[in-house]
Amino acid sequence: MPVLEVRNIRKSFGNVEVLKGIDFTLEKGGALSIIGSSGSGKTTLLRCLNFLERPDEGSIKVNGEVLLDCSDPSTLRESQIRQKRLHFGLVFQSFNLFPQYTALKNVLLAPKLIAKENHDWEKIRHDVYDEAYDIFRNIGLYDRMDNYPHQLSGGQQQRVAIARALIMHPDILCFDEPTSALDPELTGEVLKVINKLSEQKTTMIIVTHEMEFARDVADHVIFMDGGIICEQGDPQEVFNNPKEERTKQFLTRYSRSQ
Amino acid sequence: MSTILEQLPIVVNALNEGFIQTLKLFAVTLLGAFPLGLIIAFGSLSKFKVISITTSFIIWIIRGTPLMIQLLIVYYFPGLVLHSPIWGGGESGRFLAASIAFIVNYACYFSEIYRGGILSVPIGQSEAGLVLGMTKSQIFFNVTLLQMIKRIVPPISNEIITLVKDTALARIIALQEVIWAGQAFMKGSHGISGAIWPLFFTAFYYLIFNGIVTLLLGRLERKLDYFR
Numbered sequence: 187m188p189v190l191e192v193r194n195i196r197k198s199f200g201n202v203e204v205l206k207g208i209d210f211t212l213e214k215g216g217a218l219s220i221i222g223s224s225g226s227g228k229t230t231l232l233r234c235l236n237f238l239e240r241p242d243e244g245s246i247k248v249n250g251e252v253l254l255d256c257s258d259p260s261t262l263r264e265s266q267i268r269q270k271r272l273h274f275g276l277v278f279q280s281f282n283l284f285p286q287y288t289a290l291k292n293v294l295l296a297p298k299l300i301a302k303e304n305h306d307w308e309k310i311r312h313d314v315y316d317e318a319y320d321i322f323r324n325i326g327l328y329d330r331m332d333n334y335p336h337q338l339s340g341g342q343q344q345r346v347a348i349a350r351a352l353i354m355h356p357d358i359l360c361f362d363e364p365t366s367a368l369d370p371e372l373t374g375e376v377l378k379v380i381n382k383l384s385e386q387k388t389t390m391i392i393v394t395h396e397m398e399f400a401r402d403v404a405d406h407v408i409f410m411d412g413g414i415i416c417e418q419g420d421p422q423e424v425f426n427n428p429k430e431e432r433t434k435q436f437l438t439r440y441s442r443s444q
Numbered sequence: 445m446s447t448i449l450e451q452l453p454i455v456v457n458a459l460n461e462g463f464i465q466t467l468k469l470f471a472v473t474l475l476g477a478f479p480l481g482l483i484i485a486f487g488s489l490s491k492f493k494v495i496s497i498t499t500s501f502i503i504w505i506i507r508g509t510p511l512m513i514q515l516l517i518v519y520y521f522p523g524l525v526l527h528s529p530i531w532g533g534g535e536s537g538r539f540l541a542a543s544i545a546f547i548v549n550y551a552c553y554f555s556e557i558y559r560g561g562i563l564s565v566p567i568g569q570s571e572a573g574l575v576l577g578m579t580k581s582q583i584f585f586n587v588t589l590l591q592m593i594k595r596i597v598p599p600i601s602n603e604i605i606t607l608v609k610d611t612a613l614a615r616i617i618a619l620q621e622v623i624w625a626g627q628a629f630m631k632g633s634h635g636i637s638g639a640i641w642p643l644f645f646t647a648f649y650y651l652i653f654n655g656i657v658t659l660l661l662g663r664l665e666r667k668l669d670y671f672r
Contacts, residue, residue, distance in 0.1 A: 296576035
């Protein structure tokens with residue numbers, strides 16, 4: 187059974203239909219990269235998965251559980267969205283770290299708030315801290331945990347943002363152009379962390395403009411154009427042997443610009 | 445005719461007493477207007493049109509009319525028009541009426557500053573909170589609030605300094621604040637009459653107190669400098 191099943195997702199903003207029926211599935215431990223030009227609907231798709239936008243049509247299933255089905259109002263209740271969101275993690279293009287907290291506190295804030303609601307923070311406190319330390323070691327920022335975001339480079343900030351998403355144990359971790367806001371010399375360190383996560387079999391969806399990375403990290407790639415999935419398949423296939431004319435054009439445009 | 449030097453201790457004593465009333469009104473106004481302003485800010489930011497339009501209407505009225513007239517209406521309207529003098533007589537009644545007029549007036553000004561502060565926090569901050577499973581109120585108190593406070597310290601400081609001086613308006617309903625106490629020496633008070641210098645002297649009280657307020661607010665601003 188796939189960990190994620192997305193069926194016929196449609197979304198319009200006013201008169202503009204941004205997603206025109208998106209279908210795909212993702213296996214546990216799989217890494218999916220989504221490529222396509224700006225405005226093709228990639229970010230909107232991730233935002234729908236994370237319940238930051240509500241699709242107009244379609245359904246989202248995680249581990250067989252229907253999280254959202256636009257034809258079934260009982261799945262659209264605002265009160266349940268918070269719980270459903272936790273199946274997904276999202277790493278933003280602009281990091282969105284909380285500037286008033288240290289890197290460590292950025293990572294601990296959400297687990298702490300949730301544990302406090304359940305009145306078991308004192309009980310799990312040690313484990314959560316230990317896990318946070320482990321994650322910081324894993325992303326190579328153990329010695330920068332007590333720094334505030336503005337004292338970190340963009341690449342380091344993005345790695346902290348990844349840590350902040352990881353500690354919530356999402357079933358699927360989404361990356362929305364994680365390196366687009368970074369100077370070229372800083373993208374490598376972020377991609378390295380994502381690569382490492384992929385090797386550790388983290389289930390991931392990566393929206394990216396780094397074509398080489400999209401090909402190497404993923405075991406499945408989707409090319410989106412004009413709100414539809416134009417082509418998808420094995421990364422080597424799609425990149426080396428694209429079948430659709432639009433995919434070919436997109437890839438040539440990219441290889442030329444690089 | 446006694447000399448100013450002989451009058452000084454008597455005058456300072458009377459002015460101190462008046463200034464305590466000034467400080468009380470200042471403190472009560474801040475204590476009331478800070479939270480009330482936040483509620484009004486949420487009202488004007490509400491998704492529900494009825495609430496946001498009503499709130500904007502109230503803000504328009506309060507900011508569009510002189511505080512002095514608001515004071516007069518709050519104090520005299522219940523007694524003279526409705527024939528139910530709810531404030532009671534004496535200084536405590538005047539203080540209560542003045543407090544309410546000041547709190548509502550300043551809350552409206554604060555609310556607009558808060559609103560600007562809330563809107564200036566990037567939307568990505570609350571989206572990051574949502575994605576991490578936080579509730580809207582958790583996001584407001586743990587993420588947005590401090591960033592908002594950092595941004596509004598300079599404009600709020602302006603309002604606070606204005607408030608120190610605005611308290612003098614309460615004299616219109618005969619609240620016995622420091623200017624009232626200074627003016628009393630012209631007609632005659634504590635055995636001194638025909639002296640105008642005590643009235644001028646009150647300016648020092650405002651000046652010194654505003655100096656202290658400015659220093660404290662500057663410290664707060666520097667304290668929040670630890671993040672960007």
